[in-house]
Amino acid sequence: MLSYQHQYHAGNHADVLKHWLLIECVKYLQKKDKPFDYIDTHAGAGMYGLNSVEALKTGESRAGVLKLDWPNLKGFEEYHALVAKDLAQARYPGSPELVNRLLREGDHSWLFELHPQTLQELQRHCQTQRKTYVKQQDGFQGLLSLLPTKSRRALVLIDPSYEIKSDYQTVVQILAKAYQKMPQVMALLWYPVVDRSFISAMEREIKKTAMRNVQLFELCVAADEAKGMTGSGLIALNPPWLLAESFERVIPAVAKMLAQSESHQWRWVELIPE
Numbered sequence: 154m155l156s157y158q159h160q161y162h163a164g165n166h167a168d169v170l171k172h173w174l175l176i177e178c179v180k181y182l183q184k185k186d187k188p189f190d191y192i193d194t195h196a197g198a199g200m201y202g203l204n205s206v207e208a209l210k211t212g213e214s215r216a217g218v219l220k221l222d223w224p225n226l227k228g229f230e231e232y233h234a235l236v237a238k239d240l241a242q243a244r245y246p247g248s249p250e251l252v253n254r255l256l257r258e259g260d261h262s263w264l265f266e267l268h269p270q271t272l273q274e275l276q277r278h279c280q281t282q283r284k285t286y287v288k289q290q291d292g293f294q295g296l297l298s299l300l301p302t303k304s305r306r307a308l309v310l311i312d313p314s315y316e317i318k319s320d321y322q323t324v325v326q327i328l329a330k331a332y333q334k335m336p337q338v339m340a341l342l343w344y345p346v347v348d349r350s351f352i353s354a355m356e357r358e359i360k361k362t363a364m365r366n367v368q369l370f371e372l373c374v375a376a377d378e379a380k381g382m383t384g385s386g387l388i389a390l391n392p393p394w395l396l397a398e399s400f401e402r403v404i405p406a407v408a409k410m411l412a413q414s415e416s417h418q419w420r421w422v423e424l425i426p427e
């Protein structure tokens with residue numbers, strides 16, 4: 154197991170959607186002075202070279218972050234400010250590094266990563282601050298052990314690689330348990346669009362849970378029938394209340410820029426109301 158390596162995919166269209174939404178959530182939580190905890194269940198390395206052998210092999214960042222016409226993307230200013238220097242040096246920060254850069258005094262981050270080599274890189278890039286805890290532990294279990302957080306405010310990113318097909322069911326169970334332990338938790342659950350039937354099943358399962366206020370944000374760069382990962386989405390629990398509006402305003406232009414075919418599309422769905 155553990156064969157997935159994010160350096161092949163860093164900066165692709167899925168990272169664009171995920172990281173923009175993640176930053177929007179952090180910004181929203183930081184409107185209040187009260188500290189919060191950030192929990193990244195599948196943290197990855199924290200920083201990726203865009204000219205590495207792995208990155209050049211797939212070229213995914215060229216069809217992702219490097220394809221964006223940043224100055225003409227209204228609503229992406231904060232995201233751009235966070236990554237501009239890295240892009241100029243042919244590298245791209247992962248979710249833990251992006252959030253760490255935004256943490257204030259009193260905020261904390263909890264980063265889970267199982268792969269030994271990736272863990273070392275994560276420690277090197279992200280364990281530079283006293284407010285960051287890096288753990289070599291299963292992120293699903295790690296998350297549940299931390300909830301409810303002492304801060305009473307938490308943002309969670311659940312970003313597994315779905316190498317195991319049962320992950321599509323596991324993630325829903327974990328999200329529902331997280332809600333049970335801390336109903337006010339804000340969480341983003343990432344999923345790839347590779348086989349549409351898995352996503353439809355996941356949506357049906359989510360609707361059967363006791364969770365409230367669950368929304369879906371999806372961006373596809375090609376038709377479902379095309380080969381490989383044609384898009385991705387995030388299931389958001391307790392998202393910022395204006396996030397759907399921002400998404401509908403900003404993402405159509407992003408979808409157009411990253412389109413790999415005429416069939417690109419995006420969707421927002423309220424899966425469960427408040």
Ligand SMILES: C[S@@+](CC[C@H](N)C(=O)[O-])C[C@H]1O[C@@H](n2cnc3c(N)ncnc32)[C@H](O)[C@@H]1O
Binds near residue numbers: 159246265271293313
């Ligand atoms: C998709 S990558 C993470 C990307 C990162 N969240 C980002 O946006 O920059 C998934 C990571 O999860 C790690 N991983 C796999 N299974 C795990 C588990 N059960 N607990 C924690 N980490 C795991 C993998 O080694 C890989 O580095």
